[in-house]
Amino acid sequence: MTKPDPLDLLGLREELGEEERAIADTVRRFVRKEVGEHAGRWFEEATFPAHLVRSLGELGLLGMHLTGYGCAGTNAVAYGLACLELEAGDSGLRSFVSVQGSLAMFPIWKYGSEAQKERWLPPMARGEAIGCFGLTEPDSGSDPAGMRTTARRDGSGWVLNGSKTWITNGTIADVAVVWARTDEGVRGFLVPSGTPGFAAAEIRHKMSLRMSATAELVLRDVRLPEDAVLPGVTGLRGPLSCLSEARYGILWGALGAARSCYETALAYARDREQFGGPIGGFQLTQQKLVGMALELNKGLLLALHLGRRKDDGTLPPELVSFGKLNNVRAAIDIARTSRTILAANGISLEYPVIRHAANLESVLTYEGTEEIHTLVLGNLLTGQPAYR
Numbered sequence: 001m002t003k004p005d006p007l008d009l010l011g012l013r014e015e016l017g018e019e020e021r022a023i024a025d026t027v028r029r030f031v032r033k034e035v036g037e038h039a040g041r042w043f044e045e046a047t048f049p050a051h052l053v054r055s056l057g058e059l060g061l062l063g064m065h066l067t068g069y070g071c072a073g074t075n076a077v078a079y080g081l082a083c084l085e086l087e088a089g090d091s092g093l094r095s096f097v098s099v100q101g102s103l104a105m106f107p108i109w110k111y112g113s114e115a116q117k118e119r120w121l122p123p124m125a126r127g128e129a130i131g132c133f134g135l136t137e138p139d140s141g142s143d144p145a146g147m148r149t150t151a152r153r154d155g156s157g158w159v160l161n162g163s164k165t166w167i168t169n170g171t172i173a174d175v176a177v178v179w180a181r182t183d184e185g186v187r188g189f190l191v192p193s194g195t196p197g198f199a200a201a202e203i204r205h206k207m208s209l210r211m212s213a214t215a216e217l218v219l220r221d222v223r224l225p226e227d228a229v230l231p232g233v234t235g236l237r238g239p240l241s242c243l244s245e246a247r248y249g250i251l252w253g254a255l256g257a258a259r260s261c262y263e264t265a266l267a268y269a270r271d272r273e274q275f276g277g278p279i280g281g282f283q284l285t286q287q288k289l290v291g292m293a294l295e296l297n298k299g300l301l302l303a304l305h306l307g308r309r310k311d312d313g314t315l316p317p318e319l320v321s322f323g324k325l326n327n328v329r330a331a332i333d334i335a336r337t338s339r340t341i342l343a344a345n346g347i348s349l350e351y352p353v354i355r356h357a358a359n360l361e362s363v364l365t366y367e368g369t370e371e372i373h374t375l376v377l378g379n380l381l382t383g384q385p386a387y388r
Contacts, residue, residue, distance in 0.1 A: 007263060010297050012304060016077070023078045027085035030059060035089035039211065040349035046210040048092065050172060057127025061086075061097055063105040069121035071105070077307035080252035084303075087256035091359035092211030094253040099168045100124065102245035104131025107177050107188055110241070111232030116190060120175060132173035134164035134191075134217050135239045141166075142372050143387075144179070144186075144236060149219065151180040151189060151229075158229065160189060160197075160222040166366070170200045170215025177230075178219065179239045188230035188238050197222040208362040244317045247367045248310060251323035252303045254363055255296065257356040258331035261338035262292045264351055268342055279341070288337050295330040302326060318380045325373040332360045 004011065013021060034052060042049055056062055060072035065079040074082075079101075087094035105124050108116055108131075123129040140146040149162025160180055170176070176191045176198070191198055200215040230238070266289060269280035279285045306323045309315040335357035339346035347354045364370055372387075379385045 006266060006293070007259075009293055010301065012297070012300050015304060016081070020075070020078045020081060023074065024081040024085055026059065027061065027082045028088070030055070031085055031089035031093075035093060039090045039352065040355060042211045043090065043092075043355050044210070044349055046204075046206070048096070048172065048211060048213040052093070053096075053127040053130065055127070056097060057125060060125075061101075062127055063101040063109070063121065063125050065101065066105060066109045066121075066125075069109070069117055070125040071109075071121065072125075075307075076248065076310035077304065079249065080303055080307045083249040083253040084256035084259070087253035088260045089256075090211050090355065091253070091257060091363055092209050094249070094256065095168050095209065095212050098246050098249045098253070099133055100131055102249055103133035103242050104169075104173075104175070104177050106245050107133075107230060107233075107238065107242050108190070111188065111230040111238060112190075113227065113231050115227065116230070120190070129174040130169055130172050132167050132169040132176045132215075132217075133239075133242065134167055134170075134176050134178040135243075136164060136166050138163060138165050138216075142369055144239060147179065147181060147186070149178065149180040151182045151187060153183075154223070156226055158189065158224045158226070160191070160219045160224065162219050164217040166203065167200070167215045167217050168209075168212055170217055171202050171213045173200070176200075176217060177242075178217070185234045186236050186238065187234060189224060189228050190230070191219070191222060191224065191228070195222055195224065208358045210358075240317075243367050244320050247320045247324045248306070248315075250363060250367055251306065251320065251327045254324075254328045254331040254360065255299050255303060257360055257363075258292075258296050258299070258327075258334040261331075261335045261353050261356050262289075262296055264353055265289065265292065265338035265341040268345075268351075285341060288341055292334045292337055295334060299327040299330045318376055321368065321373040321376040324368065325370060325377070328360065328364050329370065332357070332364060335360055 061082055064072040064074045067073040083094050086097055108120050124131055135144055137147050151158045151160045174193055178189045178191050179186055197220045199218045203214045269285050270278055272279050302323055338353045375386050
């Protein structure tokens with residue numbers, strides 16, 4: 001019987017298939033080589049590493065869980081593992097991949113016409129075109145039914161007016177998937193970034209997700225042809241299904257940030273000496289490390305279980321909320337506890353901990369706040385919706 005690995009206490013790697021392990025290892029090597037030593041600087045300078053986009057496409061990570069049109073067609077667990085490894089580098093990098101694949105490519109793949117799929121999905125999978133997802137508005141966040149962006153028919157086309165905010169990839173996108181109210185219900189529209197009347201302004205002064213390109217989108221009399229609308233869905237079911245895809249990636253990704261913090265704290269506790277010995281020999285430090293290891297491994301078990309159910313086609317959206325709520329909450333606690341082990345060094349970008357802790361504050365909020373996911377599960381348990 002071999003001794004458990006402190007970095008994989010439950011031996012979950014043995015529960016993965018050969019291809020799943022290979023994908024996780026490949027992404028981990030890429031992140032360590034291309035992101036690791038640069039992430040702190042990119043965070044400090046609020047710079048998105050756009051030069052990595054083509055490499056992400058070459059690795060098959062963009063829309064990797066989709067089939068056809070140049071997409072890799074991996075299973076859900078492999079996609080989750082990739083999200084975990086990307087977020088171990090930085091939440092901003094995983095956010096880019098999540099938005100590209102789950103929020104921009106997925107609605108085209110799921111609800112788009114064949115012409116739309118052929119036009120956009122292959123270059124997006126290669127990283128030659130970037131997408132963003134326009135749902136959240138300045139006055140409509142958790143309640144998308146309150147959106148004010150409108151699309152009205154005008155002759156043989158459409159005219160869009162409105163604004164969207166906190167849009168990841170907004171300033172670097174070639175196409176925006178914009179959701180708007182119409183006389184028929186909520187519809188999705190593909191808006192090329194060069195369309196007259198469309199503008200994307202960078203949101204500055206962020207103290208979280210600083211490595212992510214975040215924008216406000218403004219649409220003033222944006223004229224689109226009839227074939228710009230996604231024909232396969234009407235109503236909020238469209239954007240909400242996209243959010244469920246993204247939330248699934250987040251419940252894995254947050255654990256990547258947590259693992260990075262835990263690994264950093266464990267290594268630091270072994271090397272840092274105080275009172276004549278390493279601080280890892282102190283009871284209170286061991287209590288913190290054990291608590292982190294427990295929550296990290298329970299979160300990984302949950303993610304793997306939900307991933308297997310997603311691959312089996314038996315994962316209801318409420319359980320995606322379960323995973324996102326639990327794993328992000330655990331990740332934030334792990335990041336904050338790791339910071340205390342590093343003490344003053346924990347606030348330095350020389351180490352990844354404070355960067356992950358700051359990023360996870362955004363991860364807690366986007367794709368559904370902690371409160372919204374709580375109410376989703378409360379509705380499931382009681383049968384009583386409590387959103388209003």
